[in-house]
Amino acid sequence: MFDTMTLTKVLGAFCGAFLVFLLGKFVAEELYASRVGHHDGEVVQGYLIDTGGDDEPTEVAEGPTFEEVYAEADAGKGERVFNKCKACHQLEQGANSTGPYLYNVVGRDVGTAEGFGYSGALSAVADVWTPEELSGFLEKPASYAPGTSMGFAGLNKVEDRANVIAYLATFGG
Structure with a gap:
């Protein structure tokens, strides 16, 4: 079925295809590299697509502040969000686990x-x-406190953070 001639043809086809690929890459690099020039010491982009937009930064509409969301937080919803925390934290005073206990954490010294x-x-x-x-820390612990041993990715939604903090505030103090 396979003899030396067949294997030689297959190997030659692969080598030929590879050479065509390399030639195409070389031509593309030369085509686009020749369009980029140097003007007064800086590189000028060869193909600039004008989108009609101005260079002024646009202001992003921000949502409500954390204080506004926290004022309307629901501890019942926070209990459901706290399920993500249960793997490492306990709500009983002195019951440390992988993480410290969270009894009376709102208002407690760090x-x-x-x-x-x-x-x-x-x-x-x-x-x-x-x-x-707490909201800043729970949003993204590694960014808030670089070097922290908490490996949690964070809670992106401000409502989830406000709800879980309202839930934690019901324990202790």
Whole structure:
């Protein structure tokens, strides 16, 4: 079925196709590279597509502030959001797990859960867990406190953060 001549033809076809591919790449690079020029020390784009837009930055309409959303937060909905937190956090005082316990966390000093070894990154960014500080941390923990050992990706929706903080505020204090 397969003899030496057939294998030679297949190998030659692959080599020929590869050479055509390389030639096409070379031609495309030369075509587009010759359109880009240097003007007074800076590179000028060869193919500029005018979209008709101006260079003024457009203002993005922002939603309500966290304070406005927190004022209308629903602790019942926050309990459902807290299900994401249950894997690492407990609501009983002194019951540390992978993360520190969250009993009385709203208004508590940062890094003061008894018996939990903190990384130290949190105390560098905040003193007290106010609702605003908690919201910033829960949005994206790694960006808020670089070096934190919390591996959670974060809660993107401001409503989810407000609801879970309202739920946590019902425990303790």
